Amino acid sequence: MQISARHLDNTTIFDVTGDIDLANSPAVRKAFLTELREKKIPRVIVNLQGVKYIDSSGIASLVEGLKASRDLKARFILFGLSKSAREVLQLSRLLKLFEIYENEEQALSAESV
Amino acid sequence: MQISARHLDNTTIFDVTGDIDLANSPAVRKAFLTELREKKIPRVIVNLQGVKYIDSSGIASLVEGLKASRDLKARFILFGLSKSAREVLQLSRLLKLFEIYENEEQALSAESV
Amino acid sequence: MPRRQLLLRIQLMSNPAVLCGVRGAVSPLAGAVGFGEEDCHKITLALDEAITNVIRHAYGGKLERPIKIEFHKVNGKDAAKAGLEITLTDRGVKPNPDALKGLPPGELRSGGLGLHFMRQSMDTVVHTRVGSTNRLRMVKYIR
């Protein structure tokens, strides 16, 4: 798993590639929380296009990001979910709680809901 | 691994998908030899686009096809090699002995060499 | 065909770094048994969650503790429809039976999804304690 950040005005985009599992979900969570809680970035966007596999520990990292964003009135947005990542979010019954878009363009241009 | 055949005038095209290894290379070999030796098809084309992995037992099946085609003055043509299939043929130092094309169109239109 | 055929046995240490290797093994094995792509993913997820729970809960996150996994091809009730049985064995603490009931999904809670994923993905999920070992048996049949 690799995670890297692109910094735009008031926005950080994380590009994640590889499987997210117990071996690396703590690093993913930490990246999200640093951006939201410490750097107070108002919009964090997560590019999951390169993530072919995610398990409950990965979902938990996304949930931590979403919860932190709600506490801080920031936005936490996902895009580029693979079929299997979507299936897992569906199984978790959390799909509707996340702001999810098809691609980066839509994620960047979407108005706050 | 799945192998299926399309029959054209004087030509059979085999579409192979999946890994070729000891579990299925005997079936692949048999398909080639039936077409060449029993049905006397003068041109057998093998579509390897869906083959992401092949080992020495798979290469041996291709070699058997090539040898039978030489005996019978038929043609035995490959196309759609993945990077890793090409690497393995390279390792075997047999790459130059096979007639290999990029895609089906080229394989069908190529003159006998 | 025998009713129960050993396909593979894997032993690993309770180290999250090797989860990827176990996932890599189970998906093609399930495919070879006859499962389609979506089921292969579900079986992979269930096994990943099961190992994750052993590492985190049975072994409290400690590395270098042994985990054993066995994969058997089994017959379904309809003998034509095979299944895959996965058994995990560890020497960690006994789970709390109440905790093993799991939590309802759909809540913004960072955790509590593993058992739900396992039960959604497999037809059978049974935890037992045998002496000083925990055994988890999961089975899925081809539909």
Added chain:
Amino acid sequence: MPRRQLLLRIQLMSNPAVLCGVRGAVSPLAGAVGFGEEDCHKITLALDEAITNVIRHAYGGKLERPIKIEFHKVNGKDAAKAGLEITLTDRGVKPNPDALKGLPPGELRSGGLGLHFMRQSMDTVVHTRVGSTNRLRMVKYIR
């Protein structure tokens, strides 16, 4: 870091149907050790060929005979550069030392490529006989 760390142990029966499962395991393991995609493919090929040889030659194609595989992460000479050590153990016939020399590649011959692939793909390939078991040790280091 320990000089030699067990990553995974796999036991299988000499059945070609489960080769796919072993390949599925080794490639992500090699990736986790730090190998790039092309090396992961080479390591996978070497292990596939080694098991294929055990099934065909050591066990003469008989199914249901035991094969054991161990994966260790090892240090290179330069300790920063890790390697992957794979050991295979079987209880089959002793190989003919002359046959193990292998044949030159590049000839239109249906066979005789397995050892060549193994030696091209790995840094070390050593067959030994220990009592009534055959041991094969293969190592590859990150460049």
